[in-house]
Amino acid sequence: MAQLDERKLDPALALASLDDTAPREPHRQFALKHGDCFAVADAYGDIRGAGDGFFRDDTRVLSEFRLTVGGRPTSLLGASLSQDNVLFTTNLTNLPIENLEGREVPQGAVHIERVRLLWENRLYERVTISNYSQQDSTIALSLHFAADFRDMFEVRGSTRAKRGTVHEAETSTGSVVLRYEGLDKLVRVSVISFSHSADNLSAGRADFRLAVPKRGRQIFYIEAGPDVAGQPSRQRFRAAAARARFGMRAKRRHGATIHSSGRVFNDWVGRARADVALLTTELETGPYPYAGIPWFSTAFGRDGVISALQMLWLNPGLARGVLAFLAQHQATETSPFSDSQPGKIMHETRKGEMAALLELPFGRYYGGVDTTPLYIHLACAYANRTGDMAFMDTLWPSLCAAADWIEEASRLTGFLTYQRAADTGLANQGWKDSFDSVFHADGRIPKGPIALVEVQGYVFAAFKGLAELASRRGETEKAGHWAERAEAMRIAVERHFWIEDLGFYALALDGDGNPCIVRTSNAGHLLYVGLPEAGRAERVADQLLAAPFHSGWGLRTVADDAIFFNPMSYHNGSIWPHDTAICGAGLARYGVRDDLVRLMSGTFESAVHFNMRLPELFCGFTRAPGEAPIAYPVACLPQAWSAGSVFMLMQACLGLEIDGWNGEIHVDRPRLPIGIDNLTIRHLGVGANAVDLTFQRVGDRVGAFLASRDEGKVPLIVRT
Incomplete structure (x- = not known):
């Protein structure tokens, strides 16, 4: 063994x-x-x-x-x-x-x-x-x-x-x-x-x-x-x-393309798009972005879902491929070795000798607590982006099975928790899966089962999205049930995770229900799904943008006053571009636009120092004049969700959403990246139509307009 x-x-x-x-x-x-x-x-x-x-x-x-x-x-x-x-x-x-x-x-x-x-x-x-x-x-x-x-x-x-x-x-x-x-x-x-x-x-x-x-x-x-x-x-x-x-x-032609007035900025966007294409593998179920090279060049559930979410507004076909693959590999049996249970979505798959011999569980492994709600969230987001109800119909049994697993796994505590079923599995099963990434303020490692704060946010988003989909399908009983579950989760998170003295959400609840009172970027994921009430969201946003988190290059995973903070660690103080992007999208959701633009600028400047390629992660040292960001020794490069970060941040800055049900483009208080005066998205698919959408800086404001032969077929609704 x-x-x-x-x-x-x-x-x-x-x-x-x-x-x-x-x-x-x-x-x-x-x-x-x-x-x-x-x-x-x-x-x-x-x-x-x-x-x-x-x-x-x-x-x-x-x-x-x-x-x-x-x-x-x-x-x-x-x-x-x-x-x-x-x-x-x-x-x-x-x-x-x-x-x-x-x-x-x-x-x-x-x-x-x-x-x-x-x-x-x-x-x-x-x-x-x-x-x-x-x-x-x-x-x-x-x-x-x-x-x-x-x-x-x-x-x-x-x-x-x-x-x-x-x-x-x-x-x-x-x-x-x-x-x-x-x-x-x-x-x-x-x-x-x-x-x-x-x-x-x-x-x-x-x-x-x-x-x-x-x-x-x-x-x-x-x-x-x-x-x-x-x-x-x-x-x-x-x-x-x-x-x-x-x-x-052929892979790079899928979806819309972006061109701006900034030559170096265009180089970053082009390299990121090329990296996503490089990592995308054509499987029988469609395109799937492998996580990263060298350590994770295979299909990962969480990584694939987040990469697809980042690219969804530009290339919804990638999300369709991810959803089809994960549905095909959804667990149908209970196995402690592989951490599988019926309805659960795969975390990782491997083809090597050790996996084949069951020396480790990763041949097809399900030890990711967040992958299943993220899978549902992606499906609902894909439906909203495309209006593709036919595909949702084929996916519906899988989505219901995933929802059933979440409900069953949450039955005892009301929260979706994890505790590995076998010693060969992962001790921590959120995206920060290092052994020491979940801890109490005094450094104690909590006993399980553990409820991570961002995972509850994903569950909230999953149930909320399912309720809307069920309503469209005419399944009013299911719609009402899932809407109740979403609201119950929102209330429970606000009640049990919010630490008033800290003005922030706890990282997790341990097996005894005690909060891990540590400030981490996980709370930013709650903003991304829109769970917090506005006042609390504002307090979280202010702290994420302050020096303990914001290094000048991006957001640290842990505030610099945490007991395990180490800017050179894998998960406890480093900067992960995808994490920064998710938090940035959360800031935009609550109207924090100007600070988001500065956050994107720091991310862009980091990419410049890394030869236009954002690595999986880099060290979380504070930015100093004339110095470059410091590389993490063996980070994956390229990494799909790092490459996709530019597109999630850009969508957040532009305030752009596509309503696939009504065939409309919505733009809410758009901002352009620093130094960019105009930006055009070409061949943006909206239903059966494709349009070119241009953003233009005019004084201190940004305007948006359509310029293509199909512009009259696609309403553009702009809020400035």
């Missing part, structure tokens, strides 16, 4: 005991993805076997992939991803070396370009060696490789008592076959092949003698995949690149 603890929930802790050469700058690593495979490498294009690698179906099929020239590492000139996230390119040069004729080649005389892409479970790489010296040279180039076939959870720090069998490598002049037979009897294979015959090829290294004339170049190709598919070549590389780019363009 694998040894698991909550260290796996904080990859920084899990990797602390690994190779000291592990990459420590997530924003200087580069990720590619296609389907259920992804690759993470450093700026050199090298894989070194710590948290990086080439992964397929939750197994690392390349744990080393390094290039040396003349027996030495290369020197980095620069690295980048293409705007569409399809191609990774790094530019390198040589350190001082000797060529194979025995002559010195000075540093900077040889240029090495590595271009890489993924397509259909295969890694393609083109290596171009250019000789800028004044002499012909035969240059030694070596590729160092290995495949440890470790399960993702092993890479994250879990230990296993026993592993499968690693077979002896099979080599030929043009390829090497690495093979592992797991304890699950599945044979996993990694084949590395070359366009040139290697002068020397072993189980872990391929050496090439490349004759490069002065002012000339040599190009060769490498592929790594599950089988031998043909000799790598220019034609194969170009064909894979063309198919990959076409596929990515």
Whole structure:
């Protein structure tokens, strides 16, 4: 049985005991993805076997992939991803070396370009060696490789008592076959092949003698995949690149697009849209945004729902895909090992060896207390956005089963609580799922079952939305019942979670009903669903925007006076862009617009420092003049709900809602981001129509108007 603890929930802790050469700058690593495979490498294009690698179906099929020239590492000139996230390119040069004729080649005389892409479970790489010296040279180039076939959870720090069998490598002049037979009897294979015959090829290294004339170049190709598919070549590389780019363009065309007067702002929006597209995988049920690379490149319930909510106003098709997948995988039986109960919505699914052998419960795991009400909330929001009652009809049995589970799970206390059913599961089952993320003011870890404040807000939103849907379906009895449940939850939260002396909501109630009197960003999620009465919402908003929470870059997860506050922690003082965005949307709901604009500005400036890509999280240190935000060591990058944060914040600033039932666009007191004078949303779908909606700054006000051939078919209702 694998040894698991909550260290796996904080990859920084899990990797602390690994190779000291592990990459420590997530924003200087580069990720590619296609389907259920992804690759993470450093700026050199090298894989070194710590948290990086080439992964397929939750197994690392390349744990080393390094290039040396003349027996030495290369020197980095620069690295980048293409705007569409399809191609990774790094530019390198040589350190001082000797060529194979025995002559010195000075540093900077040889240029090495590595271009890489993924397509259909295969890694393609083109290596171009250019000789800028004044002499012909035969240059030694070596590729160092290995495949440890470790399960993702092993890479994250879990230990296993026993592993499968690693077979002896099979080599030929043009390829090497690495093979592992797991304890699950599945044979996993990694084949590395070359366009040139290697002068020397072993189980872990391929050496090439490349004759490069002065002012000339040599190009060769490498592929790594599950089988031998043909000799790598220019034609194969170009064909894979063309198919990959076409596929990515097709994904990015879904939904509306955004263009503003700010060039750098547009770069952020474009990168975020490309990251959502990169992480979105086409499943049988439709598109699904995988959570993040490297640790969470799979379907997560909570992450998928929140990412879909962020993108809903632009691309409701993503929400439809998420809902269809989660409905298909809804629990139908009770299992303590997987934390499942009939009606509950999945938290996580995995395909690796450890999941298949039930060494851990994450093959299909249901230990997320918030996923089920969030699933219902997304369904109701999708219905309001699209008016798609036909899809709601197909989803209705699943929604009713999810509501039944919530009611049954809340029966004893009136609140939706969690307590893991088996020691292999997660101790904390909200979005902050570290072992120490829920605590009392004095540092005591509360005993379960635990009722998180934001989860009760999600339940309120779920029942309220279901009541409205049931009413539209003519099911008046259910509508009345769920409306009563929503109101009962609202009253209960106000009564039991509000701490008057603090002017804030408690983080949670423990198993004895005692509040965890800690100020956390969880309370901002209550604003997002509209539960608090106006006076209390104003007090919460004022505190979220004050220095203990607001670092200048975003909102900390915990106020800086909390006993466990640590700006370098995973959940207790760091900044999660999706959390900031949800809180920001909550502020907008209660009319806090100008401060929201400043919050979005800080988020944008953070993205600029992270090369236009917001990581999963970053450290919660207070912003200081001239300094950049500080990266969290091993945050996922890209992360779907971080990329989607810009769209949730933007919708909140614009005050934009689409009424799918009546085919109307509503704009309430719009604001534009700082430095943006106009912004256009193109091909915004409203029912069967598509319109272009423009926001224009006029003095100290912002106006909105439609400009398209369908503008007369879609009413625009603006409140300024």
